[in-house]
Amino acid sequence: MAYTGNILRVNLSTGKAVKEKLNENWAKDYLGGKGLAIKYLYEELKPGLDPWSEDNKLILMTGPLTGTIAPNTGKLAVAAKSPATGTILDCSIGGHFAPELKYAGYDAVIIEGKAKVPVYLYLEDDQLELRSAAGLWGKGAHETEHSIAETLGDVVTLAIGQAGENLLPFACISSELYRQAGRGGIGAVMGSKNLKAISVRGTGGLKIPDIRKVSMALNKIKREDTMDEENMWAYTDGTPMIVELSQTTGILPTRNFQEGTFEGHENVDSEAVKGVLRAKKACFACPLACGNYVEKGKSRVEGPEYETLALCSSNCGIDDLEAVIEFNRLCDDYCLDTISAGNAVAFAMELTEKGIHDFGIRFGDIDKYLQMPWLISNREGIGAELAEGVSSMADKFGGKDFAMHVKKLEIPGYEPRGSWSMGLAYGTSDRGACHLRAWPAAVEAFGDLDPFTIEGKAELVKDMQDDNSVKFSAIFCDFWAISTGRMAEILSIFLEREVTAEELTTIGERVYNLARLFNEREGFTRKDDYLPRRIYDEKLTTGKTSGKNLPFEEYEKMLSEYYALRGWDEKGIITEAKKKALNL
Amino acid sequence: MKALFFHAEKCVGCKLCHLACSSQNEQVFNPRLARLKITSCYDRNGLTVEGKTCDLCMSCVESCPVDAIVEKNGRLAFDEDLCTDCGLCVDICPHEVIVGKDRGIGVCVQCRSCVNWCPTEALTFEEVNK
Numbered sequence: 261m262a263y264t265g266n267i268l269r270v271n272l273s274t275g276k277a278v279k280e281k282l283n284e285n286w287a288k289d290y291l292g293g294k295g296l297a298i299k300y301l302y303e304e305l306k307p308g309l310d311p312w313s314e315d316n317k318l319i320l321m322t323g324p325l326t327g328t329i330a331p332n333t334g335k336l337a338v339a340a341k342s343p344a345t346g347t348i349l350d351c352s353i354g355g356h357f358a359p360e361l362k363y364a365g366y367d368a369v370i371i372e373g374k375a376k377v378p379v380y381l382y383l384e385d386d387q388l389e390l391r392s393a394a395g396l397w398g399k400g401a402h403e404t405e406h407s408i409a410e411t412l413g414d415v416v417t418l419a420i421g422q423a424g425e426n427l428l429p430f431a432c433i434s435s436e437l438y439r440q441a442g443r444g445g446i447g448a449v450m451g452s453k454n455l456k457a458i459s460v461r462g463t464g465g466l467k468i469p470d471i472r473k474v475s476m477a478l479n480k481i482k483r484e485d486t487m488d489e490e491n492m493w494a495y496t497d498g499t500p501m502i503v504e505l506s507q508t509t510g511i512l513p514t515r516n517f518q519e520g521t522f523e524g525h526e527n528v529d530s531e532a533v534k535g536v537l538r539a540k541k542a543c544f545a546c547p548l549a550c551g552n553y554v555e556k557g558k559s560r561v562e563g564p565e566y567e568t569l570a571l572c573s574s575n576c577g578i579d580d581l582e583a584v585i586e587f588n589r590l591c592d593d594y595c596l597d598t599i600s601a602g603n604a605v606a607f608a609m610e611l612t613e614k615g616i617h618d619f620g621i622r623f624g625d626i627d628k629y630l631q632m633p634w635l636i637s638n639r640e641g642i643g644a645e646l647a648e649g650v651s652s653m654a655d656k657f658g659g660k661d662f663a664m665h666v667k668k669l670e671i672p673g674y675e676p677r678g679s680w681s682m683g684l685a686y687g688t689s690d691r692g693a694c695h696l697r698a699w700p701a702a703v704e705a706f707g708d709l710d711p712f713t714i715e716g717k718a719e720l721v722k723d724m725q726d727d728n729s730v731k732f733s734a735i736f737c738d739f740w741a742i743s744t745g746r747m748a749e750i751l752s753i754f755l756e757r758e759v760t761a762e763e764l765t766t767i768g769e770r771v772y773n774l775a776r777l778f779n780e781r782e783g784f785t786r787k788d789d790y791l792p793r794r795i796y797d798e799k800l801t802t803g804k805t806s807g808k809n810l811p812f813e814e815y816e817k818m819l820s821e822y823y824a825l826r827g828w829d830e831k832g833i834i835t836e837a838k839k840k841a842l843n844l
Numbered sequence: 845m846k847a848l849f850f851h852a853e854k855c856v857g858c859k860l861c862h863l864a865c866s867s868q869n870e871q872v873f874n875p876r877l878a879r880l881k882i883t884s885c886y887d888r889n890g891l892t893v894e895g896k897t898c899d900l901c902m903s904c905v906e907s908c909p910v911d912a913i914v915e916k917n918g919r920l921a922f923d924e925d926l927c928t929d930c931g932l933c934v935d936i937c938p939h940e941v942i943v944g945k946d947r948g949i950g951v952c953v954q955c956r957s958c959v960n961w962c963p964t965e966a967l968t969f970e971e972v973n974k
Contacts, residue, residue, distance in 0.1 A: 328873050329863040329961075356859070363874065406888055437886045465866065465874025475867045479961055482860075487963060495964075539891055540964075541884065542858035547963030549856035553891050560890055 261466050262324035262754040263287060268366045270381065270388065272453050273314060273373030277388050282367050289843065291751075292323035292367065294350045295733030295771035297339035300370065301348065302774055307781045311343040311449070312427070314374035318449050320361065320418075320458070323735030327362035327466050329475050330750050331486045332737040334359055334544030338418075342444035343452070344429035344600075344649065345667045345692045348778040351441035352696075352732060353418070353433065354543035360416045363462025371453065380419075380457035382412060385464065393456035397425060400593035401434035408459050415459040421595035423637040424451035428647050430600035430670070431637075434592055438551070438562030439543070442597045444669060444691050474753055481750070486740050487547055494550035494739045495540060499566035500530040502673070506570065509705045510805030511678035513671070514574045515623050516606035517664050517794060520675045521803035524579025528569050532581050543737070550739055559586040564598075567695075570673025571602025576609060577623030583630060590633035603670035604646040605632050607653055607663060617657040619645070661793035667692035667784070676795050678805035679705035681717040684818050687789040688721065690775035696738060697772075698724035714814050718822035729775075730768030770842045773826075773834055777844060786832035789819060845918040845972045848952065848959070850882065850895030854966035857884025857893065861958035861967055868957040869950055870943075879952040880941050882966075896939040898952035900972060904933035904942060913951060924948040 263282055270277040283300075290296040297319045309315055318340045325333040336358035342349035361369065364385050371381075378393035396404045401421040408417050416435065423431035424447035431447035432440045441447070450456075468474060493501055503525055506512035510520040526532065533552055541551030541562055553562045564572070564584055568591075573584045591598045608619040619642045621628040635643025645653055650670055654663035664671040669692025676683030681700035686693040695701075698721045705711045709720075727744060734751060736742050744761040751759040796812040823830065827838030834844070861882055862875035870877045881896040898920070904913045905920070912926040913933060927948045934944045943950035959967045 329860065329867055331860075359875075363876075409887070463874075463876055465870075465872035465877065467872050471867045471871050471873075475864065475957070479864075482961075482963070539853075539893070540856045541891070542856040544859055545863065546856075546858050547860060549858065549964070551856075555890070562886075 261468060264362060264365050264367050266366050267368045267370060268383070268388070269370045269372065271373045272371065272375040272379065272390070272455060275390055289767070290771060291730070291733040291767060292326075293321055293337040293733045293735040294339070294352075294729060295767065295774070297321040297337045297350055297368070298348055298771065298775055298778065301339055301341065302778050305341055309341060311341040311346065312452050314453065316341050316449060316452070318371040318453065320369040322358045322362050322367050323733065324751065324754055326735060327359040328468070328754060329478055329545060330754070331478065331482045332546050332548065332740040333735055334546060335735055335737055336361070337732065337735065338433060338441040338446055340446060340449040342446075342691060343427070343448050344445040345669050346782055347667060347691050347784065348775045349444040349446060349691050350732070351433075351443055351446045353435055353439055353441040354737070355416065355436040355439040356544045357416045357418055357435050357460065358735075359544050360460045360462045362466065363464050364460055365462065365464055369458070371455065374452065375454040378454045378456050380408070380455065380459065382415070382459050384461045396456050398422065401595050402437050402593045404457055405434070405437060408457060412459055412461070415461045417457050417459040419457040420447045420450045421593055421637065423595045424448055426637065426639055426647070427451050428596070428637065429649050429668075430597040430604075432595045432597045434595055438592050440592065440595075440597070443599065443694065447595045468754060469756070477753075478750070481746070482547055485742070485746060490741050491548055491739065494548040497530045497534070498550045498552045500533040500552070500564070500569060502566040503529040503569050505706050506673065508804070509678055509711070510800065510803035511675035511701065511705050512574050513570050513673055513675050515577050516575060516610040516662060517671070517675060518610070519802050520678050520800045520805040522574035522579070525574065527579040528573045528581050528584060533564070536581070536585070546737060548737075548739055554585060556582045556585050559589055561585050561589040561592065563592075564588040567673050568598040568602070571599050571606070575602050575606045576629060578626060578629055580626055583626045586630060587633060594633055594637035596633055596637055599672050600649060600670040601633065601636060603650050603664055604636065604653065605629065607650045607659065608642065608646055610662060611653075611657055611659050614659070616659050661797070664792050664794070665693055666791060667788055669693045674701045674705070675800070675805065676791060677800050677808045677810050679711045680714055680810050680814070680818070681711070681720055683791055683795060683810050683815060684717055684721045684822060685724070687791055687815070687819065688725070688822060690772065690779060697728060700724055712808060714818040714821070718818055718825055722822060722825050725772050726765060726768035728768070729771040730764045733767065733771055734764075766842070770844065773838065773842050773844055776828075777834055777839075780833060786819070786823075786830070789832060791815065845900060846969055847900045847954070847972045848880065848897035849968045849970050850897050851966045851968065852893040852895060854964045855882060855884055855893050855895065856964055856966070857882070858963065860961045860963065864957035864961035868955050869953070877943050877950070879943055879950050880958055881939070895966075896941055897967070898939060898941050901938060903936050903938060904951060907932045907936045919954050920951045921953070922949065922951050
């Protein structure tokens with residue numbers, strides 16, 4: 261059984277919930293996860309909808325393999341219209357929530373409306389309760405999870421902290437303390453609905469024919485493919501290993517993307533993190549266990565991940581691992597996306613140092629840096645300005661050319677001047693600057709391809725976006741470098757029909773185009789697919805990227821080539837022929 | 845006699861052992877029906893990892909009034925036809941790893957699916973009194 265066939269639709273305004281049938285045609289065309297969540301939002305959200313309004317919907321979507329023994333399939337897609345960008349927004353969160361929802365009997369939960377007072381949802385199989393969150397409101401996500409666990413026992417919980425309650429455009433959702441649906445203000449959508457947490461316990465199971473035989477076959481795949489050399493970096497190091505790669509290739513964002521190398525990198529690289537490692541930690545059904553549970557001084561966190569190390573360490577000029585761990589912990593507790601938070605702090609530091617606006621915080625100032633998560637989450641002091649994100653800060657204070665965002669979403673940890681393909685990936689990502697829609701740096705800056713040419717990059721980015729779209733719709737974790745053929749093999753077992761790699765590639769392309777169509781409906785066109793001027797106009801000065809920029813004309817050419825490959829016109833609008841071909 | 849051993853320091857909390865056990869022995873993916881209990885959770889004190897597995901203590905064998913659970917060649921064996929669903933074994937198991945079902949119970953039969961699936965060798969199958 262790949263799908264339970266049920267969706268739970270909860271209306272917080274009325275307090276009523278209905279169980280409805282999963283749309284099987286859509287499930288066939290979009291699989292689940294990212295794709296299916298976007299399909300529901302595309303069909304159900306009125307164009308031009310204010311993302312802060314109660315008519316925005318929050319969708320929790322599992323995939324056809326969720327809850328089974330298929331490796332690396334335990335994540336959950338969480339989607340809504342983004343209050344940060346106004347685009348479609350889908351996030352992915354690990355931990356153990358997704359399988360629990362499936363065992364409770366649901367493929368998805370669609371949350372509508374707004375509760376009159378703060379509430380949290382408690383779902384156990386067929387029973388749903390809206391419980392008062394009066395005692396939890398104002399608390400961090402960590403206290404919220406502990407407190408709910410003390411009341412309800414072994415439930416799995418998604419929760420928001422102060423940042424979500426205070427409607428920050430970069431508030432995230434936390435689960436099991438240190439796993440996040442991170443970007444685009446997905447936690448603020450929960451906050452805008454007065455929804456503090458969602459807890460679930462599912463006691464049912466999933467049956468498939470020949471289950472023993474299937475399990476044995478999947479164990480072989482797990483041993484020979486999932487746990488092979490290509491993927492075991494996740495266990496041996498986890499994402500901190502990227503610090504050294506980025507440093508060596510000159511794409512480690514440093515001091516608000518002013519440089520691509522950081523003199524203090526050795527204090528925050530994988531070896532440094534290993535020095536404080538206490539345990540490895542995995543999501544449900546994952547043999548790779550990328551999580552690093554660390555303790556240093558009084559602080560502990562599962563992390564810090566590479567993105568946090570890049571944006572909150574080198575990009576803020578902080579080379580003290582203990583400070584970064586504490587910053588990380590605070591962000592996870594208050595539910596701040598560390599990519600956007602690191603960018604906002606770094607931008608304030610540069611504005612201060614350049615004398616454009618005095619925020620009273622400078623690169624490397626650990627004491628002030630550690631005050632930032634609280635001030636930002638609660639909109640106190642300078643935090644009130646940083647809480648709006650770098651785009652809004654630039655509108656108010658200046659520095660637009662080095663406010664590092666695309667479509668108002670702050671840029672992740674790969675400097676585009678040393679990885680031109682990442683520039684295109686950020687520009688054409690469906691939710692603003694994101695490294696997960698495509699991560700071409702892996703084969704370009706970190707691989708064999710020349711990072712300083714546009715040749716072949718449009719095709720590279722397009723293909724990766726399509727592959728990841730189907731991967732996140734079937735819901736395989738990003739960290740298993742699984743081939744489309746292998747995905748087809750596994751899906752064929754559970755969907756009980758022959759799924760081909762070609763079919764999956766088409767689904768990936770369909771999903772990416774539907775996301776684009778959603779954004780197109782909201783008025784997004786080519787004009788929105790550009791990077792901050794710093795990337796085009798300023799040359800880096802250190803390391804392997806010294807003397808490098810990404811010339812604007814080159815970016816223009818790459819973008820046009822990308823549109824042509826996509827079957828979009830020069831303005832980035834999807835052609836009718838492409839829509840027809842993809843059955844959109 | 846050999847039995848399962850759990851090594852908390854190696855466990856990553858992926859639950860693959862639970863899925864392996866329930867699919868092998870109950871023909872369903874349902875971690876709650878696994879005949880072992882491995883938990884890895886963050887609580888107020890940090891990360892707590894705990895594992896409970898059958899160590900062949902024989903409490904269930906000794907408690908069963910109708911000999912529905914017996915030890916054969918160092919393994920437990922269960923006979924559903926003899927079972928009266930009294931639930932004594934479930935209650936008495938010091939590790940809480942006997943699964944109560946609508947009809948009958950599930951005891952660890954040392955199929956070692958959990959050991960075979962564990963990605964980090966946190967579960968091993970070793971001599972009990974070595």
